[in-house]
Amino acid sequence: MSDSSDDDKPLAQARSDERVSKAADKALDKMAPSKGHTKPGISLANGPVTQTPGESVARPTTNGHTNGKRKASMTNGRGKSYKDASSSESDSDIPLTKRRKTSKVNHESSDEDQPLARTMPPKVTASQIGEESDSDVPLGQKLQKEKAAIEKKAEKTAKAMRAEEKKEATTKKTKRPVASDEDDDKPLIVKRKSKAAPARKTNSKKEESDSDEPLNKKAQAKKAKSKAVVTPAKKGKKAAKSEQTQEDIEAEEEEDGYRWWEDPSKGDGTKKWTTLEHNGVVFPPDYEPLPKHVKMKYDGVPVTLDPEAEEVAYFYGSMLNSTHNIENPVFNKNFFADFKEVLDQTGHGTDRNGNKVKITKFEKCDFRPIFEHVDAERTMKKALPAAEKKALKAKKDEVEAPFMYCMWDGRKQKVGNFRVEPPSLFRGRGEHPKTGKVKKRVQPEQITINIGKEATVPAPPEGHRWKEIKHDQEGTWLAMWQENINGAYKYVMLAANSDVKGQSDHKKFEKARELKKHIDKIRKDYNRDLKSDMMADRQRATAVYLIDQFALRAGNEKGEDEADTVGCCSLKFEHITLQPPDKVIFDFLGKDSIRFYDEVTVDRQVFKNLRLFKKEPKGDGDEIFDRLTTAGLNKYLGSYMPGLTAKVFRTYNASWTMSKLLQEMKSTGTVAEKVADYNAANRKVAILCNHKRTVAAGHAGQMEKLQDRINGIRYQQWRTKQMMLSIDPKLKKKKGAEFFALPKDISQEWVKEFQAALVEEIRVKIHKKFEKENEKRVADGEKEMKAKELEERLEVADELEAKYKAENKSGKVQPESKGATVEKMEQKLDSLVTREATMKTQSEDKENNKEVALGTSKINYIDPRLTVVFSKKFDVPIEKFFSKTLREKFEWAIKSVDENWEF
DNA sequence: CTGGTTTAGTCGGGCTCCCGTGG
């Protein structure tokens, strides 16, 4: 979009950078999308707005089927408009998220759903569009444009300015000049950097910024109102007890039966403990040099290395099976740089004659001897008799026993990660710039111990001392150290089944539940603010919308030396593609460099906003929400409800979704079916949260096998039909030729192969049996059967082969049993059809599920009480849903709710 | 920003389930 009009904008407008002028809005409305191949405006003027269903084409993980279900369930969910929602309780319950995958089917409803529609600016005609778009280029745009050309350069300057104010090289975040113009507008959101820029644009706007405030204040006021979270009433101790006995069948090592979740004194406050005793940490074993005959080769020559260097070589050598890392050039580069460093310090290596070998080229290093050795040891260990394995484990357990538990306020609690992380090569994920670097051995001198004042401080290893001893009662960690690669802190904390962890987990879900009470208002507000005059507000509203609707993460800023991943607030220009009228395609790498790809339909205003936020001079690499930070966003959210932050929306939407799905469920089938239903719901939540896993190595092969089996069944169906035909040729007319045809996707070749495979299978079996029998005979002193016998036995296979051949030739199949009747064949066909169906769903499930990870949502997002309720309501043992560790982790949930509990 | 806590995917081991075999 070129706007010539820029120059002439009145001052008022000029400064509007921060403000979004109505004109701008309108103009945007019609402007062709950045990529727009479509004509502006046209179509949509009146069309149903927003949220119309887009198929979520993109998610490979979601199949039509699933989608369908989703849609169905959603449809009833939405009915009221946001506006109305304010008053109606029920509305509030509908997480917007659900709407994401709505399908076209919902069209009509979407209209009324869209309260927004009403608020939308009057429709514009095509002609209008034409003119307007240029003329009233609003806000910053004008400025921008003029600058546009120069911008790029200017940008640098601006950057420089900012840089000085914020010394850290903000290189990453190329702030648009625009930003600098708009600085003042954000009283609320503090993207400080811009402050530096004032020089260029005089901001006479101080007052303006004020205007922003009111809202804020309102919010603040609101905060005051917020009600205190209700602590669960404590049940009578008696009631509790009886409950317990029943449920203890589980045979947990039931301690004192203390139920912190019923203890009002727990859960709040910053002091986490009063007394704390523990035994510190377990260090990894020292490096054991490789046997003399195992050496890495350099340029084909085995070299002896100093143990310190050898250890690093060993790190690499032992992971040769991890092609994923080994084939990553960054990994190799980082590894080798660190390797060389150790080599330099230790004098490189020597050949068998003691001559020095200087290692300078990664390519000449051959770690395979090390790998082979390691691999051999692994397999040996695996092959160890069970008894020995057990003994080894017992021994290890014994050594570690003292570290496994601690005493926390006098209660025995399991420690989570009491083992200090052993040295290794850092496996940063995605395109982590530091992946492959050597993670050094942690020395006691680096470790800080946190422990009760009265407690005995665990003794550091012989000849060592701890870095520091603390008595921080506000921390929940027992020990801590800083890792050498990113300077990250590593903490030893309690296990997930501990009281503290349970308490905070409980608190987390209660917070999410509390969000229910505010969600209406929040949605109403952001829908209103989507049109705010203040750029910052508008961005914030849009961001909240995305977080709420699509379960995006907050998206904190990241540093240069981290993988380049993003979340909502850090989304960049290239991560969003706009397709008019209201379709948005997300494509970016999120946490753990997991790809987030989704094609969604959004509110029209959101669409316009995104287009605005992407306006030039922004381009690749520039942030979409340049006025927004996670801190600012969270601060805003906190005004609705104490503790409300972006991530709470994920918990809320996940649990809410699960809750709805489970409610709608009327599982009546077998336990297995109920479990399958539950898992299906779980899967939807996982998809919502974009929880993925890498597809198993053998997946494709497994699928192929499955398909072959299915086709085998279908082929047998065909044969059965042919048999029917042989019995009663008139059937062909009755049922139609189609019925008797071989499925089109099964080729003659496939049939032949399949037949051959069957025949071969039989042959192999006969052979095997024959040989075995002979072995036995020999053992018994009898004499072996002759080859002739084998041949005779093999005749069966030959006959089968001949039969197939004949069938192929004549195209007819004779019934295999004498008493075959059409009825019997029908029956057989039925069972084959059922088998096919079963297998097909199984296969589809497998395929759809191949890259969906259910665990993460189950462990972190779905309120466990929902699962407990389901378990009770449908009488399915909780073991079907929670593994042992999860049952321990969620003990508080398992023991605290009855089947009427609601999220 | 540092420091502390939650969320996340991977990996390897072992368990489960299925099948064929032999009694």
Next chain:
DNA sequence: CCCACGGGAGCCCGACTAAACCA
């Protein structure tokens, strides 16, 4: 025909630790 058993493929689970979020 039933059952125990062995073997193997897949799947589940827990351990591990990286990577988020957030005050």
